[in-house]
Amino acid sequence: MPKVELFLQVEGRRRIDLIEIDADAPVREILKLAAIPEHIKEAGLVFEVDGERPLDHEARLCDAGVGHRHRVHVHRCHQVDVSLHFNDITEKMHFPPSATVERVKRRFVEKIRMSHVDATEHALQLCGTDDRPEPDNHIGAFVSGCCSLCFDLVPIKRVEG
Structure with a gap:
């Protein structure tokens, strides 16, 4: 076999x-x-x-x-309820736990009508932390015992000079 x-x-x-x-x-x-x-x-x-x-x-x-x-x-969850925040915008979306961080970000930036260029300069960060998961991580990896998650869309810091 x-x-x-x-x-x-x-x-x-x-x-x-x-x-x-x-x-x-x-x-x-x-x-x-x-x-x-x-x-x-x-x-x-x-x-x-x-x-x-x-x-x-x-x-x-x-x-x-x-x-x-x-x-x-x-x-154990069929779906994860994800709260997403950017400035004064808050959206609640639902994804399977196997959804990637990149997929969540892509759908959120489409929903808030952020330009592709601006979206490349932002990353998802777990609320209340400075933890920015890799884009290919599954969102289910960040929750256990519950079926909800929170992300902030934050600017990627660029070093210029």
């Missing part, structure tokens, strides 16, 4: 693990093989990166479109 390697990100954990699994294995096997806390395994949903809905636990990976070196995310 051919094996595939998957990049795995889990609820509340930024680290990305590499796991190896049979290509014909059911999706639920990801929960058994991965180093995931038991409370997450019990109610864990498996998403493809940026996937809107969790994968069917009974579907074979190959039939679900999950292949070698694909990214998956395990989370």
Whole structure:
């Protein structure tokens, strides 16, 4: 049986693990093989990166479109409620936990009609911190035990001189 390697990100954990699994294995096997806390395994949903809905636990990976070196995310939430702030603008949006920080930013800047040029000079930062997650991180990695998250859209500091 051919094996595939998957990049795995889990609820509340930024680290990305590499796991190896049979290509014909059911999706639920990801929960058994991965180093995931038991409370997450019990109610864990498996998403493809940026996937809107969790994968069917009974579907074979190959039939679900999950292949070698694909990214998956395990989370208990079906969606994350995201509050986004920029100056005096606040928007609430909903995303699957497998949505990337870049996708959230892109949708927010479209919603507030920020120009592409201006958007490149801004980054999402976790509210109340100076933490600016990498654009390819899944938003579910920043929440655990709840299904909500808050970001501020802040200018990227540029050193000139």
